[in-house]
Every structure is written in structure tokens, then in C-alpha cells.
Amino acid sequence: MPAPPMIPGCPPGLEYLSQIDQLLIHQGVNLVEVITCCVANSMFEIKNSMGQKVYSATEENDCCNRNCCGGDRCFIMTIADNTGCEVMKLIRPCRCSLCCCPCCLQKLEVQAPPGVTIGYVKQEWHICLPKFTMQNEREENLLKICGPCVPCRCCTDINFELMTLDETSTIGHVSKQWTGIVKEALTDADNFCVRFPMDLDVKVKAVVIAACFLIDFMFFENSLKNISQLSVDSIEATWLQELRASQKCLTSSCSKQEQALQASYHVAHRIAEDLILPAAIDMAREVLDQSSADKLKTIPLSNDTIRRTIQEMEALAAKDMVPMLHKTLKDAVKVVNYIKRSAKYGRCFQKLCIDLGSEHRGRSLRTTQHICWHPVARLPLSHTIRSLSGSNMAIQAAWTPTQPTSCPPGLECLIQADRLLIHQQHEFLEAITGFETNNSYEIKNNLGQNIYFAGEQSDCCSRYFCGSLRSFIMTIVDNANQEVIRLLRPLRCDCCCTPCCLQKLEVQAPPGIPAGYVIQNWHPYLPKFTIQNERGQNILKISGPCILCRCCSNIDFEVKSLDETYNVGRISKQWSGFGNEMFTDVDNFGVQFPLDLDVKVKAVILGACFLIDFMFFEHTENN
Structure with a gap:
């Protein structure tokens, strides 16, 4: 499907939403989940009314969260277009959905592009009806969604009406479609239809789509339990009826396809036999002689011969492609080696790039490994080239049009820093009442000057019930109150008995663009972590002491090389006095690198410091 033109003010990748008033959302069936009953990450295909795939949505979650929290689990949903580019991100924190917890109801943040908030979906408190409010990026109410009192019906659709703020008129709906007794009983894969006005703002349409995913997780992710309450006789009767209808439709479809395929063979064979071959025989008889025409009559025209000829042509093309690729690469290396001979050639090459309008101006030299970059998508093609050629080619040097490494905006202060001081601020309400509040920190340089401020974003229900294991979003802003770093921590375990669901922290700088990850490593008694870059490659290790409780002394977590042979830095939890340690959970840290x-x-190590604080020192008051 061709990409629509750019629209001013529209988030990139959402231009197609301006042309439609209906979307179909189909959840994929995971066979492993059906067989083992272990909940897997949900995947969806978003299609237009003609069944053409527009977007694909994928849940990012861990198995412990999926199987323990069920439909109430927190998640990050990434929505990508047909080219694989991420156009939307949905962030759902861990919150309640019961009417007895009106202060911690469900909330979903919608980002498009990732890192830029365009709206929210918030659950409203109601004693019996599921209700939601659509908000813009300034949290101003726009629309309402109201569902039925009992969101469970057999053999019929379930509609959630999209209404105006005063709930007097309906402008669309989110409909959960009935997919058949077999699919409903054996899987939790659901199909939805989303309708909205054609002239609705694109950002609001994106928020309505996000509301569909939230509704799916809240009410239909555990649809297997609801269907299992039906009587066996009704399930068997409906099942047999649908199976017979499906069998009849499948038989009719297969017979039609076989007939159409057989007809196409007759047409192709008839054209070759009655038209092409007689004309060729006549031409050979007139131009050459009768013997040549007789030889043409021996040409077979069966389908197997034609198919075999096409396969032989395909194999021949694949065989000739590898030598051509080798020759092209060798010519490219010759050109690069010629450019490398003098600086004059390099300047000429730079001028050539400018004249051609290329964004690349420099040339980098590789002597150990050939790396080729796609000029548009920045995708490494060296592995693809080697897989096509079937051998590791020894190329001494090649020009790679890469951009120089740039510092994320707002992190310039870290370039000249080798030490940071992190001071958690006192919360007097927390100290007096004992109610846990959002943590806030001051980040200073070694001179004591404030360079950043960090604030936690989580709900009170998550803080009270999950404690130090709670999921959160930590925003780090500079002195101009501009957000420069965002830390995302999902709800996961940290005990040694669940090695598959250990702690993980994503560091984004700027917000929406991953800069690295902090991954907890399994160990029976030592706290260990791995620092990864944005591609998930291991860079450094962090190792802490076996006993994380020392009186009148600092607690050091060493930042080490990957082989853990030497130290390159330290995260130190500083002793802040007996009174401060005894009556509060306020901590001070020193980070060296x-x-x-x-x-x-450096930013990822800074994020690791916050993860260590929450994991090991947030509950010091209880100890």
C-alpha cells in the first residue's frame, strides 16, 4: 500500500489515519500459548476496511508480569508501519481497575512519535459501567467511551460507544467482534472494529485506537475464563454448527480454486499450442527449411516443462549474482583506496558529495572488518553481503558514510564530568504520615552545583502494594526544566528464584530514543547488573557486595569491565547519618566513571544508580 503524503501538524507515520473512518484490529493466535497456557506477548494487525495491513502492534513485556498480573499487567505497546518504523508507543503503568480504588484507575499514555505525548486514555470511576475519557496532550477532556454493564456476550458483538463529553450523541464505537466459539474458547485472541468520524483529528484517532487496546486487556484478555463458564452442551452444539459451516465454505472455496487453477493451465497451454508454436513453425519453414520446422514440432508444452524451465532460470540467476556482487565490491574498494591516497582526493570526494546533495561529508577507514551502511535506513549490510556470498571477504578498507557520534541534547554537562552526586529530597508528608510518595532527587556535579533534577511518576496504589518493586517512569530535567532523560522501569521480579523476569531499566535520551539498558544478572547471592547500549550489546558490568547493610559506612557497587578484571567506576551509597537512615528512606549516592x-x-550508569536505590535501599525504613 503506498504511503500517503506528509500532512502539516500530523505526527510522522499517522498520515494515513486522516483518510479513513474505520479500522480493523486482529490479534494473532499464538500456538505456544494455546498448547502450554502460558501467556505470550500479544501481537495485533491493524487493517483498513479493505483488509489491507496498515500497522502492526506488539506488546513488550516479561513472562512473570504476563502470567502473574494477567489482564491488569503494565506494558509498552509499540505500533509500527509496514516499513517497520515505530510510529506510536503506548505506555500502561500498573494500576487497579476496581471500583473500590477510584484513585488508582487505569491510565494509558499515547506517544506519537515515541517520546512525544499526544494524549491519554483514563478510566472513570463508575459503580457498574466501564467508562473512559479521551484526553489531549494537555490532559484536556475531548471524548467519552461508555461500555455495557456486562461486557460478556455469546455469539454477538460487544460495543463500546464513542460519545461526546456530555454523552448525548454517539460519534463512533469500539466493537469487540465475535470470532467463533472455537477461537473464543481456546484462545484469548480478539478482533476489534474501531469507527470514528472521518474529519476527526489524527491525534484523537490515535488515542481512540489506543483505547481499543486498553479495553482488550481490561475485559477480554481473560476471555477464556468467561467462556469456560458456559455449559458444555451449548459449546458443543455451537461448535459443531460452526464446524459444519466452515467445512462447507472450505469445500466450496477449495473446489473453486482448483477449478480456476485448472482453467488457467488450459488457457496457457492453449495459447502456446494453438498460437505461438504454429506461428514459429511457419516462420522457420519460410526463413529456413522444412527440417527446421519439423524440429520445432518436437518442443514439449507441458506444465511441468514450463515450470522446470522457470526454476532453472531462477537458479542460474542466483548463481550469477554472487560473482557480480564480488566484482561490485572489489570495484568499490579500488575507488576507496584511490581516494585514500592523498588529502586532495579526499577534498574532491567531499565536494562531490556536496554537489550530489548527499548528507555525508566524511570518509571513515576500516581495516579489520568491512561495514557498509545503507544511505537512507542506516542498516548494517555487512552480514547480508556475507550471507549472499557465502564467504567472509577480506576487504582491507572501505568508505562508510556514517555520521559522527553526537551527544544527545541536554547531556553536554556529562562530557566534562567524571563524578556525580545524587541527593534524594526529604518528603515531610511521607515522614509524618508514613504514606509513600513519589521520589525526587537533585543531581549535582563534584562542585555541588545542580545540573539535573529527577522526579518519579507512579500512582499511589503501585507505591503501596508493590513497594520497591513498583514500576515507574523517572523524568530527568535540566535547570531550564527541559526533559533530557527518561527512565522506564517495568514491573518485574528481583529474586533469584525467577531468573527469567529479573529487573530491567530502559534509559532514553532524549525521551523516546533509547540510549541503553540496565539488565539485572542472575546470581545466587551477589547483586549484579549489565550495562547495555541502545542495540542491546553488553558494555560494562556492575557488581555489589553480598551484604547490603552497613552501619556508619558507604556501600559500593563497582563498575567493571565485561570480564570483571578491573574497575572503571563506582556507584556508592553514602552513609547519611543515623537519624536520616533510621527515620527516612532518603538516600545519597556518588557516581564515578x-x-x-x-x-x-554515563547516562545509563546514572539510570543504574536509581534502579539500585529502588531495589536495595527504598525499604530501609522497614529494616
């Missing part, structure tokens, strides 16, 4: 360390890695 090499001065010449990459800025993004």
Missing part, C-alpha cells in the same frame, strides 16, 4: 566515557553510557 571515566572522564572519556561515552556520554550515553
Whole structure:
């Protein structure tokens, strides 16, 4: 499907939503989930009214959260277009959905593009009806969604009406479609239809789509339990009826396809036999002689011969492609080696790039491994080239049009820093009442100057019931109150008995663009972590002491190389006095790293400090 033109003010990738008033959302069936009953990450296909795939949505979650929290689990849903580019991100924190917890009801943040908030979906408190409010990026109410009192019906659709703020008129709906007794009983895969006005703002349409996913997780992710309450006789009767209808439709469809395929063979064979071959025989008889015409009569025209000829042509093309690829690469290396001979050639090459309008101006030299970058998508093609050629080609040097490493905006202060001080601020309401509040921190340089401020974003229900294991979003802003770093921590375990669901922290700088990850490593008694870059490659290790409780002394977590042979830095939990340690959970930290360390890695180590604080020192008051 061709990409629609750019629209001013529309988030990139959502231009197609301006042309439609209906979308179909189909959840994929996971066979492993059906067989083992272990909940897997949900995947959806978003299609237009003609069944053409427009977007694909994928849940990002861990198995412990999926199987323990069920439909109430927190998640990050990424929505990508047909080219694989992420156009939307949905963030759902861990919250309640019961009427007895009106202060911690469901909330979903919608980002498009990722990192830029365009709206929210908030659950409204109601004693019996499921109700939601659509909000814009300024949290101003726009629309309402109201569902039925009992969102469970057999053999019929379930509609959630999209209404105006005063709930007097309906402008659309989110409809959960009935997919058949077999699919409803054996899987939790659901199909939805979303309708909205054609002239509705694109951002609001994106928020309505996000509301569909929230409704699915809240009411239909555990549809298997609801269907299982039906009587066996009704399930068997409906099942047999649908199976007979499906069998009849499948038989009719298969017979029609076989007949159409057989007809196409007759047409192709008839054209070759009655038209092409007689004309060729006549031409050979007139131009050459009768013997040549007789030889043409021996040409077979069966379908197997034609198919075999096409396969032989395909194999021949694949065989000739590898030598051509080798020759092209060798010619490219010759050109690059010629450019490398003098600076004059390099300047000429730079001028050539400018004249051609290329965004690349420099040339980098590789002597150990050939790396080729796609000029548009920035995708490494070296592995693809080797897989096509079937051998590791020894290329001494090649020009790679890569951009120089740039510092994320707002992190320039970390370039000249090798030490940071993190001071958690006192919350007097928390100290007096004992109610846990959002944490806030001041981040200072070694001179004591404030350079950043960090604030936690989580709900009170998550803080009270999950404690230090709670999921959160930590925003780090500079002195101009501009958000420069965002930390995302999902709800996961940290005990040694669940090695598959250990802690993970995503560091984004700027918000929406991953800069790295902090991954907890399994160990029977030592706290260990791995620092990864944005591609998930391991860079550094963090190792802590066996006993994380020392009186009148600091607690050090060493930042080490991957082989853990030498230390390159330290995250130190500083002793802040007996009174402060005894009556509050306020902590002070010192972070040290090499001065010449990459800025993004410094930001990830800073994120690791917050993860360590929550995991090991947030509950010191209880101890």
C-alpha cells in the first residue's frame, strides 16, 4: 500500500489515519500459548476496511508480569508501519481497575512519535459501567467511551460507544467482534472494529485506537475464563454448527480454486499450442527449411516443462549474482583506496558529495572488518553481503558514510564530568504520615552545583502494594526544566528464584530514543547488573557486595569491565547519618566513571544508580 503524503501538524507515520473512518484490529493466535497456557506477548494487525495491513502492534513485556498480573499487567505497546518504523508507543503503568480504588484507575499514555505525548486514555470511576475519557496532550477532556454493564456476550458483538463529553450523541464505537466459539474458547485472541468520524483529528484517532487496546486487556484478555463458564452442551452444539459451516465454505472455496487453477493451465497451454508454436513453425519453414520446422514440432508444452524451465532460470540467476556482487565490491574498494591516497582526493570526494546533495561529508577507514551502511535506513549490510556470498571477504578498507557520534541534547554537562552526586529530597508528608510518595532527587556535579533534577511518576496504589518493586517512569530535567532523560522501569521480579523476569531499566535520551539498558544478572547471592547500549550489546558490568547493610559506612557497587578484571567506576551509597537512615528512606549516592566515557553510557550508569536505590535501599525504613 503506498504511503500517503506528509500532512502539516500530523505526527510522522499517522498520515494515513486522516483518510479513513474505520479500522480493523486482529490479534494473532499464538500456538505456544494455546498448547502450554502460558501467556505470550500479544501481537495485533491493524487493517483498513479493505483488509489491507496498515500497522502492526506488539506488546513488550516479561513472562512473570504476563502470567502473574494477567489482564491488569503494565506494558509498552509499540505500533509500527509496514516499513517497520515505530510510529506510536503506548505506555500502561500498573494500576487497579476496581471500583473500590477510584484513585488508582487505569491510565494509558499515547506517544506519537515515541517520546512525544499526544494524549491519554483514563478510566472513570463508575459503580457498574466501564467508562473512559479521551484526553489531549494537555490532559484536556475531548471524548467519552461508555461500555455495557456486562461486557460478556455469546455469539454477538460487544460495543463500546464513542460519545461526546456530555454523552448525548454517539460519534463512533469500539466493537469487540465475535470470532467463533472455537477461537473464543481456546484462545484469548480478539478482533476489534474501531469507527470514528472521518474529519476527526489524527491525534484523537490515535488515542481512540489506543483505547481499543486498553479495553482488550481490561475485559477480554481473560476471555477464556468467561467462556469456560458456559455449559458444555451449548459449546458443543455451537461448535459443531460452526464446524459444519466452515467445512462447507472450505469445500466450496477449495473446489473453486482448483477449478480456476485448472482453467488457467488450459488457457496457457492453449495459447502456446494453438498460437505461438504454429506461428514459429511457419516462420522457420519460410526463413529456413522444412527440417527446421519439423524440429520445432518436437518442443514439449507441458506444465511441468514450463515450470522446470522457470526454476532453472531462477537458479542460474542466483548463481550469477554472487560473482557480480564480488566484482561490485572489489570495484568499490579500488575507488576507496584511490581516494585514500592523498588529502586532495579526499577534498574532491567531499565536494562531490556536496554537489550530489548527499548528507555525508566524511570518509571513515576500516581495516579489520568491512561495514557498509545503507544511505537512507542506516542498516548494517555487512552480514547480508556475507550471507549472499557465502564467504567472509577480506576487504582491507572501505568508505562508510556514517555520521559522527553526537551527544544527545541536554547531556553536554556529562562530557566534562567524571563524578556525580545524587541527593534524594526529604518528603515531610511521607515522614509524618508514613504514606509513600513519589521520589525526587537533585543531581549535582563534584562542585555541588545542580545540573539535573529527577522526579518519579507512579500512582499511589503501585507505591503501596508493590513497594520497591513498583514500576515507574523517572523524568530527568535540566535547570531550564527541559526533559533530557527518561527512565522506564517495568514491573518485574528481583529474586533469584525467577531468573527469567529479573529487573530491567530502559534509559532514553532524549525521551523516546533509547540510549541503553540496565539488565539485572542472575546470581545466587551477589547483586549484579549489565550495562547495555541502545542495540542491546553488553558494555560494562556492575557488581555489589553480598551484604547490603552497613552501619556508619558507604556501600559500593563497582563498575567493571565485561570480564570483571578491573574497575572503571563506582556507584556508592553514602552513609547519611543515623537519624536520616533510621527515620527516612532518603538516600545519597556518588557516581564515578571515566572522564572519556561515552556520554550515553554515563547516562545509563546514572539510570543504574536509581534502579539500585529502588531495589536495595527504598525499604530501609522497614529494616
